[in-house]
Amino acid sequence: MTPLARILTARIAADGPMSLADYMAECLLHPRHGYYATRDPLGVAGDFTTAPEISQMFGELLGLCLAQAWIDQARPARFVLAEIGPGRGTLMADILRAIRAVPAMADAADVHLIEASPALRARQRQTLGDGVTWHDHIATLPDAPLFLVANEFFDALPIRQFTRHGAGWRERQIGLEDGTLRFGLGPETAFPLLAARIMGTAPGEIVETCPAAGPIAAEIATRIARRGGAALIVDYGGWRSLGDTFQAVKAHTPVDPLAEPGEADLTAHVDFEALATAMTGAGAAVTGMTTQGRFLERLGITARAQALARGMEGAALAAHVAAHRRLTHPAEMGEVFKVIACHPIGCPAPAGLDPAGPDPAP
Template sequence: MLALWRRTALRAPRLAPRTVLWTPRGGLHTPPSAGPGSEELTPLTKHIRDMILATGPITVARYMQLALTSPVGGYYTRGQAFGREGDFVTSPEISQMFGEVLAVWYVMHWEQLGRPERTVFVELGPGRGTLMDDMLRAARRFPAFFATVRGVHLVERSPELRRVQHDRLGCDAKQTRMEADGGAQPVPAQGVSESRGGVAVHWHDLLDSIDLGSSGCVPLVVAHEFFDALPVHKFEKGADGLWHEILVDVAESGSAPVAASGTVRFAGSPPPQPAQGACHFKFVRTRSVTPGAALLLRDKRFDAQFSSGDLVEVSPESARVMVQLADWITRCNGLGLVVDYGQDWTQGDTLRGIKSHRFANPLSSPGSMDLTADVDFSYLRHVAQGRAACHGPVEQGAFLHAMGIQARLEQLLRSARDHAMQKTLVDCYRRLTDPHSMGRVYKVLAVLPSGSTLVPAPFAPQTTADGAAR
C-alpha cells in the first residue's frame, strides 16, 4: 500500500474545515409546534400543507421527497448545501485525502480484475463534485489506469448542483452541451473536464439512464452520502402485533416556535447559534394497517426481531437503487463502493434535519434544511443478495487506515508550509478516522459482480453460518 502512495505526486494540501384513519403520535420526537397560520408560509410549506388538507396525511417518504427535491423549493434545488458556508460538511469537503484513498482503492482492484482496457467512473449524488475531482486528480498519477478511463457519469437531478459540478471539474463551457430543465437556465448534460485530462463528463437524472451499450466499459461506481437522503417510510408495531404507518399531518396552531436540538460540528468551527423556527407539521399514526406496511414489512424478520412499540424505518427507494446497482455491476463486471453513515441493522427513529451545521426539527420549514436518515446496510445487502456480491460494511476509519491514509498524511505533512497547516491536516485526518467522530458511524460497503471470488481490500472473506469461508 505504501508503494502505491509513493507513486503519487505531492501536492499542496487543500484545507477545508440528509384512505386510512390516523391518531396523533406523541413518541416520535415531535416537538410543540407553531401552527400553519402563525407565520407567512414558504411556497413549499404551503404546497405540502394544501396537499395534506385536500387529501389527508402523507407518508414520511413523500414528505422527504417533496422537502428535498420539489421544484417548488426543494432543498437540493438550491445547490449550496455543502461546506462551511452551507448546512453540513461531507468527508470530501474535509480533506482531499478521502477522495485520494478511494481512487487508490479503484486502481488496486482494477489491477486485480486483470486491467480491463475501458473503464468509466460513476458517482451517485456527487454533491459539489469535490470527491470526483479528487479521485480524477489522484487517478492521473497512475497513467496505465487513467488511460482506460473513457468518461465520468454523474447521477444528479439538481440543476444548481450540476452547474457547481461543471465548474468544479473544470469543464470548458465552449465544449459543454446544455439541456433545458424547465427552469430559467439550461443545465449541463455533457462536457469535457479540461483540468482533469480531457475526460468526458456526462450528467444523468437517474442511474438507469446511463447506457454503456456495447462499449465494454467497466463501471467504477461510488455512492457517498447518497442513500441517507433517500426517502424512508416509518412504522410502529402496535399492541395488536400489526405494523402501523407513521404519517405527516398539518400541525395545530397556537404553540410557540421551538429551538433545534443537538449540533453537527466540524474541526475548528465556532459553536453555531441556536436555530429557531415554527414546526408546521406533526407525526400521526394510522389506526389500521396501510398497504405500505403490508408490502414493505412482509418479511418475517420484522416480526421476529421487533416487539410492540418498536419503530422501524424502511426505504423502498434505497432497495430499488441498490437492485439496479447490483444488477448493473454484475452485468458489466464492475466495482462499487457505498460510503454512508448508518448501522448494519434496521433502526427506528433516525430521521433528522440538518441546518447551519446543527440538528433541526425535520417537520419545520421543509426545503430549508437537509433531511436524512441512517442507512440500514443489512437492508442493502438483503435486497442485493443473489444479484451481486456484497462485502462489509466496515467502519470508515478502519477502511481508510487499511488503504494507507496515514502514509498520505505523512506526505502532505512534509509538503505543508507551516505548523498551522500541519495541525489542520492532522485535525482533518482525525475527524475522518476517529471512532468518536466519523470513523465509526460512517461505513463502507463494497459491491462486486455476483459469483466473484475476489475479496476486496480491506474486507475479510465472507463466511457461512458455520464459520466456513466462502
C-alpha cells in the same frame, strides 16, 4: 411559513396525511422549492460537510481502491467511472487525480455523474469541466464495466417509518394540527414486507424502510455482475434498521424537520443489510460492512497523512491533523460511517474491506 410549507399544508388539508417518504421527497426535490433544487448545501457556508470536503485523502484512497479493483479485473480498456450523488464534484476530482498515477487507467475511464440537482450540476461542472456526462438516473449509464462510488447518497433517499403496534404496524405520517405540520400515526396494518421484523422488535419500536434504495442498489449490482466493475458505498448507518433516525440539519445544527420544509437537509441512517440483500439478489457479491475508520486505515490513510504533513506548520498542520481525526476517529466519522462494496462473484474483493463478510453489527 416557507413557500413549500404552504404547498404541503394545502395538499394535506385536501388529501389527508402524507407518508414521511412523500414529505422527504417534496422537501428535498420539489422543482421550485426543494432543498437540493435551490442551493449548494455543502461547506462552512452551507448546512453540512462531507468527507471529500474535509480532506483530499478520502477521495484519493477511494480512487486507489477502485484502481486495484480495475487491475484485479484485467484492466478493462473502457469503463464507466461513476458517482451517484456527487456533491460539488470534489470526490470525483480527487479520484481522478489518484488514478492518473495508475498507468492507462485514467485514459480508459468515461466519467459519468448521476445528479438530479441543477444547482449542484453547475457546481460539478465548475470543478470537473466539460469532460463529464450527467444523468438523472443510473439506468441511463452506458452498458460497460462500472466502477462507482456513492458517498452520503443513500442517507438522503426518502424513508417510511413504521411503529410496532401489537402484531402489526402503524405508519408514521405527516398531518395537520391547527394548520401546522405535525407527526401522527396511521391505522394498524399488517404490512407484509415487515412480517420478518415482528420477531425482533418490541411494541412501540420504530423500523425504517427506504423504498428507492433497493432498486438502485440492485441496478448497480446487476450491471457489475454482468459487465464487471466494483461499487463502494459509504454512508452512516448500521446493519439493520431499528429506531427513529430521521433528522434535519441547517447551518450544521440539528433542527425540527417539520419547521421549515425545503430549507433544511433531511436524512436518515442507511440500512446496509437491505442494500446488501438487494445487491446479492441481483447476482453480485457484497463485501463489508466495515467502519469508515478501519477501511481508511487499511488503505493507508495515516501514511498518506504523514506524507502530506511534511512541510506543513501552524494552522495548516493543525487543520490537516484535525481532518485525519475527523475521518477516522470513532468519536467522529470513523465509527458511525460504514462501507460496503459490490463486485462480481469470483473476483477479489476491493481493498480495505474484510473479505470474510460484514463486521458484526454495532
